[in-house]
Amino acid sequence: MNINRLSKLKSFFLKVSHHVTLFIAMSIICIPGLWIVLNSFRPTVDIMAKPPVWVPRGLNLDNYRAMFGGAGEGGVPVMQYFTNSLIISCTSTIIALFVGMAGGYAFARFRFKGKNAIFVGLLLTRAVPGVALSLPLFIVMAKTGIIDTHFGLILVYVAMNVPFTIWLIDGFFRQIPPDLAEAAEIDGCTRWQAFWKVEFPVAKAGVASAGIFAFLTSWNEYALASQLTRSTFSKTMPVGLRDFTSEFTINWGGMCALAVLLIIPALILTFIVQKHLISGLTFGGVKG
Amino acid sequence: MIYKKLPQWFLLILPAIIILAAVILIPLLFSLYSSFTSYRLTRPDTLFNWIGTFNYEKAVKSGVFWAAFGRTILFLTIALNLEMFLGLGLALLVSRVTRGQRMLRTIMMFPMMFSPVLVGFQFKFIFNDNVGLVNNALQSLGLSNSAIPWLVDEKLAMFSIIFAEVWMSTSVFAILILAGLFSIPQDPQEAAKVDGCTPWQSFRHITLPFIMPFIFIAMAIRSLDVARAYDIVQVMTNGGPARRTEILWTLIGRTGYVDAKMGYANAMGYVSIFLAIFFTIYFFKKLNAARVELGMAR
Numbered sequence: 168m169n170i171n172r173l174s175k176l177k178s179f180f181l182k183v184s185h186h187v188t189l190f191i192a193m194s195i196i197c198i199p200g201l202w203i204v205l206n207s208f209r210p211t212v213d214i215m216a217k218p219p220v221w222v223p224r225g226l227n228l229d230n231y232r233a234m235f236g237g238a239g240e241g242g243v244p245v246m247q248y249f250t251n252s253l254i255i256s257c258t259s260t261i262i263a264l265f266v267g268m269a270g271g272y273a274f275a276r277f278r279f280k281g282k283n284a285i286f287v288g289l290l291l292t293r294a295v296p297g298v299a300l301s302l303p304l305f306i307v308m309a310k311t312g313i314i315d316t317h318f319g320l321i322l323v324y325v326a327m328n329v330p331f332t333i334w335l336i337d338g339f340f341r342q343i344p345p346d347l348a349e350a351a352e353i354d355g356c357t358r359w360q361a362f363w364k365v366e367f368p369v370a371k372a373g374v375a376s377a378g379i380f381a382f383l384t385s386w387n388e389y390a391l392a393s394q395l396t397r398s399t400f401s402k403t404m405p406v407g408l409r410d411f412t413s414e415f416t417i418n419w420g421g422m423c424a425l426a427v428l429l430i431i432p433a434l435i436l437t438f439i440v441q442k443h444l445i446s447g448l449t450f451g452g453v454k455g
Numbered sequence: 456m457i458y459k460k461l462p463q464w465f466l467l468i469l470p471a472i473i474i475l476a477a478v479i480l481i482p483l484l485f486s487l488y489s490s491f492t493s494y495r496l497t498r499p500d501t502l503f504n505w506i507g508t509f510n511y512e513k514a515v516k517s518g519v520f521w522a523a524f525g526r527t528i529l530f531l532t533i534a535l536n537l538e539m540f541l542g543l544g545l546a547l548l549v550s551r552v553t554r555g556q557r558m559l560r561t562i563m564m565f566p567m568m569f570s571p572v573l574v575g576f577q578f579k580f581i582f583n584d585n586v587g588l589v590n591n592a593l594q595s596l597g598l599s600n601s602a603i604p605w606l607v608d609e610k611l612a613m614f615s616i617i618f619a620e621v622w623m624s625t626s627v628f629a630i631l632i633l634a635g636l637f638s639i640p641q642d643p644q645e646a647a648k649v650d651g652c653t654p655w656q657s658f659r660h661i662t663l664p665f666i667m668p669f670i671f672i673a674m675a676i677r678s679l680d681v682a683r684a685y686d687i688v689q690v691m692t693n694g695g696p697a698r699r700t701e702i703l704w705t706l707i708g709r710t711g712y713v714d715a716k717m718g719y720a721n722a723m724g725y726v727s728i729f730l731a732i733f734f735t736i737y738f739f740k741k742l743n744a745a746r747v748e749l750g751m752a753r
Contacts, residue, residue, distance in 0.1 A: 189548045193562055199577050199622065200565060202588055206580075219591035266470045273467035287739065289471060292479045294735040296682030298704045299724030302711045303482035303489070306496075326478035329471050331679065387570030389686045394712065405572045405686075419580055426573050433568040441564060 200430075207231070207423035214419050230424040244399045245425060248407040253432075255317055255403060256385040259324035263381045264374060266325065267332025272362070274333065275340035286333075293330040297390030305394050315397045323391055328381035335380070339373025340366065379440050383433055404429045483728075486721040494718035496711075501718075510722035519698065520706065520723060527703040527730070530613070531681060534620045538677070539670060541621065542628025549629070550636045560633065567626045571683050575690030578619035582606055582691075609699040612692055616700060619691065620684050628673045635669030636662070668745040675742050678734040682727070703727045 206214055208226040234245050274286060304323065305314070313319035343366055351361040367374075389405040396402045404425070411422040490511070493504045514520045549559050566574070581588045582605035593599040605615050639662060647657040685704035688694065694705035707727060711720030 185548065185551060189552065189559075192545055192548060193559065195622070196562060196565055196626070198588075199581060200569070202581060203577055215586055217585075219586075219595060221595065266474060269467040270471040273464040277462075277464035277467075279462065279464050285468070287736075289475065290679065290739075291732055291735060292475050293679045294681070294728075294731040295479060295483070296685065296704055296724075296727050296731055298682065298685050298708045299486075299721075299727050300479065300482065302707070302717060302720055302724060303486035304478070306489075306717070307482050307485060322474070323478055326474050329474060333471060383568065387572075389570065389572035390682070390689075405570045408572060408576055417579075419586070422576060423580075426576065429570060429573060430568060433570075437564060437568050438561070441561060 203423045203426050206420060207427050209420060211418075211420050230420040234421055234424050234428075243407060243410040243421075243425070245407065245428065247399050248402055248404050249428065251317065251401055252386060252403040252405075255320050255324065256382050258317075259321045259328065259385050260378055260381040262321070262325045263328035263332050264378050266329050267336050267377060267381075268374065270329070270333040271336030272340055272366075274337045276345065289330045289333060293327065297388070301391050301394045304391070308395060314395055315401050317401055320392060320395055320401065320403070323395065324381075324385040324388065327388070327391075328384055331384075332377045332381055335377040336370070336373055339370045342373075343369050375440055379436060382436065386429075386433055486724060489718050490722035490725060492718050494716075494721075496715040496717050506718075510719045513719065514723050514726065519701070522698070523694075523701045523703050523706040524726070526613075526701065527727075530617065530620075530684070530702055531734070534617050534624070534684070535674065535677065537617070537621050538625045538628050539674070541625045542673065543632055543666075543670070545625065545629040546632035546636055549633060560630070563626050563629055563633075565626070566623050567630075569623060571623065571686035572690055574619055574623045575687040578615060578622070578687075579606065579691045582615045606692055607696055612696075612700045616684075616688055616691055619687050623687070624677060627677060628670070631669045631673040631676075632666055635666035639665045668742065671738060671742040671745050675735070675738040678731075678738045681731055681734055703730070 207230050213220045308314035308319050348361040348366050351365045392403045392406050411418040493506050494502045584602040584604050590602050606612050643661050682704055688702055688705055692700045694701035707720050707723050710716050
């Protein structure tokens, strides 16, 4: 009897410690983000208060109002940044997907000499640190006059995203048996039709997850954007965060408000496709 | 028609090659050339002033460079290992949950959506010695009387930066390892139980070999993007104060843009590029080895 009770007690403690650890881990994940959201609604007086104010009081939308307000009220051209980010991220994602689909299809369906070497070579271009790449890009773009334009940044982000897109999409096309397209061709489809009518619908999930990754990368990128954009007409949101810092002080409340605006689209997008996201990574990687 | 002669596969990967050559290869060749000159942004004519390997020798002899180099290696080693172990732990914790697992998985992905620069600002705020969450909490709880200089002291600043980096990237590992845990067939686990294996033994000899490829994928994905930590460091401390948290990437950025010594910065940039390529190739080799072991090789 005693042993039985002991083992019951042990499993009870295991269960409790499991839940406690899980709770602590989830808190560490959530609190930093929630702290930002909370502070975007707090007046600066409360943020700076000593001793700290723990129970939120007087939450308001002042930070957001100031951000969207005119330049005189400490506002930043946030709508402009938002539009820039949206244009640049969406365009570069779409282009990267088409380029990546063509490349991924080639790697999944054709056999050719030096295939592995080319594949690794393409992937390695992704490993080049942004800051090391930004130096020569800065000079080249300044010479060709596409610095500080949407076009320049779109070009860079397409190049950044293509290797990873090819990797993921290649993994997905490999899952589809080649017989499927061959059968369609026998039935009178051209190869082009067979691709769009048979293979693409099956690989759609993979393309979607590759698209999300490409979008998130462009949406969140900072190292290159901070050097290649100068004016409000091409600055993206991550670069815009800098507008709230001055030499010695940082407008924390305003920055938190912009941060919330930065995170919302990424959050919505990820929730919609999170299932594909995980399967995309695993298929592309393990079984590829 | 010339393109009729080219094989189809080549036409398909041609757009990728063209764009990568234009945006990455050509600028890199240019930076390779300029790393052998005394190029300064402020004086364009110095681009043609060939000085051989002077920049590289200067870097090799520079204590600042080696300090930053060593710190980068240390930073990457600690961060990647911590991310892997914490990710494994988190995945194991979540995989045991029966109810509400979907929600936990969603929460787990939360940090992945954050922009690295935002993560930097967020933790700069949280570790701020005056108004930060950490110091406020410590003081309110009476654990510390004075403000702890999280981002000023050398060790604490390094700790804060690694904390931010680990916070951001652990979820990549956790998600992938979790996917691996779900793909493990149940039979060997049960057979092991019947044969009297301890939980540790069945984890070590059944679970771990199965999730190894997933760990390496996560490592490979992370290593592709390893310099992403630049954003965090640049925002949180920018290598300072007094170079106490200087890593290779911040050193390159400062030399290139602030001091305008493009040639020298590009020479150091090449060191960082080879470092990143080394990490990537290393993990891809491991990934392929793990695939072969599981019989999933291409």
